[in-house]
Amino acid sequence: MEPTATADVRPSAAPLPEVSDLLDAMPRQRGPVAAAAPPAPVVAVPPARTLRPWRILPTPTGTPFTFGYAALLAVTSLIAAYASPSLMQTLYQASSTDVAHLVRTPVLVLVASALWIAGGLLSPYVICFLLVLTALERRMGGLRTAGVFLLGHVLATLATEGTVGLAVLVGHLPDSSLHRLDYGISFGVAASVGALAGLLTPWLRWPVLGLFGGMLLQDLIAFTDPMTNWGHLISLAIGVSTWPVIRRWCRTATA
Numbered sequence: 001m002e003p004t005a006t007a008d009v010r011p012s013a014a015p016l017p018e019v020s021d022l023l024d025a026m027p028r029q030r031g032p033v034a035a036a037a038p039p040a041p042v043v044a045v046p047p048a049r050t051l052r053p054w055r056i057l058p059t060p061t062g063t064p065f066t067f068g069y070a071a072l073l074a075v076t077s078l079i080a081a082y083a084s085p086s087l088m089q090t091l092y093q094a095s096s097t098d099v100a101h102l103v104r105t106p107v108l109v110l111v112a113s114a115l116w117i118a119g120g121l122l123s124p125y126v127i128c129f130l131l132v133l134t135a136l137e138r139r140m141g142g143l144r145t146a147g148v149f150l151l152g153h154v155l156a157t158l159a160t161e162g163t164v165g166l167a168v169l170v171g172h173l174p175d176s177s178l179h180r181l182d183y184g185i186s187f188g189v190a191a192s193v194g195a196l197a198g199l200l201t202p203w204l205r206w207p208v209l210g211l212f213g214g215m216l217l218q219d220l221i222a223f224t225d226p227m228t229n230w231g232h233l234i235s236l237a238i239g240v241s242t243w244p245v246i247r248r249w250c251r252t253a254t255a
Helices: 064-082 085-095 099-104 106-115 124-140 142-169 175-179 186-197 202-222 226-241 243-254
Strands: none
Touching: 064 106, 064 124, 064 142, 085 106, 099 106, 099 142, 099 175, 106 142, 124 142, 124 186, 124 243, 142 175, 142 186, 142 226, 142 243, 186 202, 186 226, 202 226
């Protein structure tokens, strides 16, 4: 009898599914695991705009140039209010940007003349100075605001006093006109008003220019001080001419 080979008749076991992530003795774990839902995106809610009226006035941190300049003008105005008239006449004459001083010491008198307020603290240009220069500085910085102010102050002074010098030279004005008192901040303020108008919305820009320009025209028509009145209109036009530059400055500052 030959030995008969017996085949292994046990059925082969099928491959088991992956069970490494399953728990023992826990039913219904064979289905696909649902992916966790992503967290809801957080939407940033912009803060509510609140009315801050103190931003229209200069502050030491927000508008250091305007604040420091205003403090300096307050000191000089107090000196003018309490000093003797003879002393003030001497100081005004030494600070005057008349033709005689512009020929000898132009830089000194151009700076010194901007330290006094013609008419004192009750001048309407004081309010314009505080509001307009604060608004300009908050939009484009103190250095550029100072540049606009000085541009109007210097160019309008040279234009008016240069006209006086030519008139004296041809004999239309007496020689005493070479020593006329000329000081104050009004030329710089007028240029700043013209510059700020270019940064306002149209519905506010043109009323501001119309009201301020109309006031200057009324002063010119009154003919009390025609050279100074022409200087105000010239400085306002200088401020308007800076619109392309200051708008570019503001876009750069915003970016």
